[in-house]
Amino acid sequence: MMKLVFLGCGARGRTYSKFAAEMSDRYEIVAACDKVLGRAQKVAAFVPNGNVTIYKTEQELFAAGKIADVMVIATQDADHFAHAKAAIRLGYDILLEKPAAQTLEECEELHAMAVEHGVRIGLCFVLRYTPFYRAVKQCIDSGKLGRIISIHASEGVEAYHQAHSYVRGHWRQSASASPMILAKSSHDCDLLCWFADAGVKSLSSYGSLEIFRPEMAPAGAPARCTDGCPAAKDCMYDAHRYLGDKRSWLRMVLDDSETADDERIMKFLKESPWGRCVYRCDNDVVDHQVIAAEMENKISVTFTMTAFNCGRTLEIYGTKGSLKGGSPWKDAGAPELFFRDHSTGQMEEIPFNLADEGIYSGHGGGDAGIVDSLDKMLGVNGSLAPGVDGIEGHRFAFRAEASRLQNNR
């Protein structure tokens, strides 16, 4: 039985704790801490007959000493470094939300400190735990593709998602959150290193914020959609869509969204960042970025992040065959993952276990998958070694951002 404590009981903390509570034969949630009391109480409520201690502040939590085997840290980006350091000092193994920290230097410091204290840190790269990406990894490891020569991946954030999270929302500014390549595409950077089985040797990156800027606003657009915008009818980012087809996005930013009526939501849109015109926000993260890289084992890698597509694609070119897939293929009616044999020219669909959509739907099954794997990673004889597992992906992402900034000068 692995004892867990949750620091940060927002959207992510609640997602992981809910799955952990459902796996009560292997995990015991002993404590929850959030500066918003009701959120910690929600985590406690996932364990109806449990004995979950609630801490209102991180100070109280850390002062209690080591009260569990693993601390799940799901606070916001800017807090990860300090919270992880405090947990390392107490000797906790950690499941840490990404990004591990806001600079590469801080990530390296965490890594070194974890090694020194014999502490294992798993990052929440949930995509590694999805049936889709596990099938890709299995294909590579089985030798079916031969020697891997190149990898190309893309991530289409999707325009409204970009607006919600990276224009109006929590991750709109590099300084207060993280650069886009970390905030959104650190998963992809991790996957690229995981598939290549190597760190990056050299790279170059380009990208900028092109669309969500004041110069792009339609004529007469006010600061808020709720102020009566003349362009509302033709604007796909109109905040009034939160009252209709985009309502589910509010779950992540409005605590009572599931019970809120339209009047409550209108008040929220009038007052919160999510009612603002997408062209008149205080955002600075990019809406598109590309990376070209060579890995330490000479595999060449390219990656595109864009607000203006939907879903991830992946192409892996090996000496025996190539593997292609991603949700856009499926959306277009093609198999989600397929293989071309270079010798025969034959195409083959690669099946993978979609599991039960009910429990496995979040992040394509990765949210449940990472909790399911937690004891295998961080239990006695777990697979992780002391240090930050997945730091190669962070090195890749931070170097990409440094290169982009340099190239934009």
Ligand SMILES: NC(=O)c1ccc[n+]([C@@H]2O[C@H](COP(=O)([O-])OP(=O)(O)OC[C@H]3O[C@@H](n4cnc5c(N)ncnc54)[C@H](O)[C@@H]3O)[C@@H](O)[C@H]2O)c1
């Ligand atoms: N792995 C993924 O796929 C994925 C997806 C989305 C977000 N994230 C990351 O997960 C993290 C959390 O995101 P979220 O959407 O859950 O955010 P959130 O704002 O919903 O949750 C953060 C919670 O931490 C609490 N908190 C902040 N400071 C605290 C403190 N000092 N002490 C106690 N509680 C504190 C807040 O009150 C909030 O409830 C972010 O770093 C984000 O970048 C990861």
